[in-house]
Amino acid sequence: MSATPDRLEPVLNPSSIAIIGASSDTSRIGGIALDHLSRLGFAGQVFPINPKYQELAGYRCYPDVESLPMAPNIAVLALPVNDVMSMLERCHAKGIPAAIVYAAGYAEVGGDGVARQRELVNFARRTGMRIVGPNCMGLANLNTRAITSFVPTFRQFPPDSEPGRVSLVTQSGSMCSDIYVTGRTMGMHFRHFINTGNEACIEFSDYLDYLAGDGGTEAIAGYVEGLRDGSKFIDAARRLRQARKPLILLKAGESERGAQVTQSHTAALAGNRAIYRAAFAQLGVMQARHTVHLADLAYLARFQRGKRLGSRVVVASISGAMGAVTADLLSAQGLQLPQLSRQSQQKLLDSVPGIAMVCNPVDMTGQLFSRNRLATEVLQTLLAENVADILLVFATGSLYERIAPELIEVAANTDCLVTVIATSGTPETRQRLEAAGIPVFPDAARASEALGTAVRWVEGAAGAERWSALRWANTEQGGAATELPERLDEHQVKQLLTKYGVPVGNAEVVCDAAQAEAAAQRMSGPLAMKILSPDIAHKTEVGGVRLNLQADAVGPAAREMLASVSAAVPGAELRGLLLQPMEHGVCELIIGVTRDPVFGLTMTVGLGGIMTELFQDVAHRLLPVDGVMAREMLQELRAYRILQGFRGKPAADVEAVVQAIAAVSSAAMALGPALVELEINPLLVKPQGQGAVALDALLLTTTDKATP
Known part of the structure; x- marks a missing residue:
């Protein structure tokens, strides 16, 4: 069930x-959330419901839903699973528009739980009630203190007076708590704490869509195990990107789809992990490697607005060894350390007695005490040449502590992102630097990893926008899908693909050995012969391919095959x-299309x-793919050096390959929902100017049952 952003207002801002x-027991789930609301200062109305009490946590307690003086924005159901449905019906009758279901025992347990969840979904569709969960720890709007979660974490790490700007969305309650704690220990401030649970009625992407329009959210950090609706996620990611709100996700459960790998090489290569990674990169989503990395990226996002964030980094260190280590870590992230000019190097030598390293990294030494x-003079020298996007100190x-005021002064006069690595120091100094727009990391590895990921996100923004526009244009064009005959063989597939510009070679279909012999006499040079069947995907495995046949050998080979x-x-x-x-050519490539269950x-x-x-x-991409994206895919391959001409071999016709990739994309998009898999394997790439040719082609549709 879809939940538009305005429909989530009573859920996330009640x-x-x-x-x-x-x-009354603050160790029970029905007591923890109530205690949070009372103790942490929620300014709205709270209605405890339990016939055992007249009053709870300072609030009047009501015996049942029907006794409430009004219909609240949301009801929290801290009830056993068997009591949920009847209570939801009563809440709906009261006019309550939203509910949170803590209870487990739904689809996550299988069996009867699946039926219970289906009943919940049907109820939500019938009534329009917005239902969070089930099997969730609840939500928290930390700025308004509307905490409907039973997570005890807020007792040790309560929201403070500074408004939070980062919102958490996770499919795991414990991960939501862990990320929150990690961030709070770094001094971060969070706005929304969202645990999606089973997502029976409101799914992960619905929350993202809401946060894209939420004025108080500047970045989103999340944990995801699997998405249900790739199209909805793509649209939400687009809205977040347009709002310049970084979406940072930690993806777990990235095992390959081994059980589904049966028919083509493409399916074997396009596993869950590979497709998610490609999708995130293509959509402009930052993918975190671990929990701390996720928190670091969310922390860094706070300082990115209004700053120039690029791949050029100048490092200034009080330790030559630490400068060298940091340079290695930055380089491993793909960041550049441009060398300073001779004039700047000489100026540093003149300014700092005994300075050792002046090219980049720069060893400032303890002479800064002199x-x-x-420090201001050194840092301004480093920035004067405009060779840096990031100044890392x-x-x-x-x-x-001594140079903090000078760092603040320098940062105020540059659009470079000034970043500090400080292994010690007072919290007050850190807070002063952060207030001045300077992120402070506790070690070089974390700083380098976060900066590298953030820079790649910035550099990928244009590509993400290009693909978004391309996808939107294809969606707008629409049109009827190509009518596909059932059970296409290789020759029929190739003929179909030529309509979209896929290059295929000359070939003849023969019925028996006699026709094969006659055809061989008309063709020059060695020949390839393959079995023709809509039921056989892998011909070599059943003896259905013979290569380099001379004309006189074709007849016997045909009879034998x-x-x-x-x-x-x-x-x-x-x-x-x-x-x-x-x-014959320079090399062989595979171009394949599969229908991913999430992203299409x-x-x-x-x-x-x-x-x-x-x-x-x-390399992987979501469709559609145009020529620009096709070239990027080729450049990602380690084998790309072969296409450029490797160890005396001729350079390949890259332009022909680019056109072939884009043509396969066009064909797949036109074939519509019946397409399951489309594969060119191999595409023979000839020397530059001589083109490329699809030597084999496979098309599987929803009606096919191919034999391996």
């Missing part, structure tokens, strides 16, 4: 809350043989032939 199953404002202890394949796959329909001239049509491009699955040298 002014009145009922706690059904409220308790006179006032020397390492300092510790008393020196860190027809007999052996018929014996190997007795149920397959054999439509004859496909005879084509042998082709996705493309895989990589090293082709029988080595595809062995080397796993592939």
Whole structure:
């Protein structure tokens, strides 16, 4: 059930809350949420409901929902699973528009739980009630103190007076708590704390869509195990990107879809992990590697607005060794350390007695103690050449405290992101630096990892916008899907693909050995012969491919192939043989399209032939893919050096490959919902100017039952 942003207002920003199953025991789930509301200062109306009490936590307690003086914005159901449905009906009758279901025992347990969750979904659809969960820890608007979660964490780490700007959305309650604690220990301030639970009625992307329009949220940090509606997620990510709100996600459960790998090499390569990573990169989503990385990225997002964040970094350190280590860490993230000019180096040598390293990193040494404002002079020299997007400063202890005012002054006069690594120092100094727009990290590894990820996010923004526009244009064009005949064989697939510009070679279809011999006499050079059947996806595995045949060997080979394949796959329909001239080129690639259960049509491009699955040298994209994206996919491959001409081999016709990739995308988009898999394997790439040719093609539709 879809939940538009305005429909989530009573869920995420309630002014009145009922706690059904409220308790005086603050260790029970019905007591924890009530205690949070009372103790942390929620200014709205609170209605505990429990017939055992007249008063709870300073609030009047009501015996039942029907006794409430009004319909609150949301009801929290701290009840056993068997009591949930009847209570939801009573809440709906009262006019309560939203509810949070803590109870477990739904789809996550299987069996009867699946039926219970289906009943919950049907109720929500019938009534329009917005239901959070089930099987969730609840929510918290930390700025208004509307805390409807039973997570005890807020007792140890309560929201403070400074408004939070980062919102948390997780599919795990414990992960939501862990990320919150990690962030709070770093001095971060959070706005929303959202645990989605089973997402029976309101799913992960619905919350993202709401936060895209939430004026108080500047960044979103989340934990996701799996998305349900890729199209909805794509749209939410687009809205967040347009609002310039970083979406930072930690993805777990990235196992490959081994059970679904049956028909094509593409399916073997396009696993869950690979597709999610490609989708996140393509959509402009920052993907965190671990919980601390997630928190660091959310922390860094606070300082990005209004600053120039690029790949050029200048490092200034009070330790030469630490400067060198930091340089290594930054380089490993793909960041650049431009060398300072001779003039700047000489100026540093003149300014700092005994300075050792002046090219970048710069070793400022303990000489910064020697006179006032020397740090300002050094840092301004580093920024004067305009070769840096990021100024990264390492300092510790008393020196860190001493130069803090100078760092603040320098940061105020540059659009560079000034960042500090401080292994020690007072919280007050850190807070002063942060208030001046300077992020402070506790070690170089964390700073480098966060900066590298953030820079890649900034650099990928234009590409994300390009793809978004391309996808929108394809959606707007719409049009009827191409009518597909059932059970296409390789020759029919190739003929279909030529309509979209996919290059295929000359070939003849023959029914028997006699026709094969006659066709061989008309063709010059060695020939390739393949079995022609809509039921056989992998011809080589059943003896259905012969290469480098001379004309006089074609007849005997044809008789042998027809007999052996018929014996190997007795149920397959054999439509004859496909005879084509042998082709030679620089290398072979695979271009494949599969239908991902979350994101829909996705493309895989990589090293082709029988080595595809062995080397796993592939690039992935969500469709549609145009020529620009096709070239980017090729450049991601380790094998791209082969296309450029490697060790004396001729350069490949990259332009022809780019066009072929874009043509396959166009074909797949036109084929519509019937398409399951489309694969060119291999695409033979010829020398520059000579083109490329699809040597084999496979198309699987929803009606096909191919035999491996």
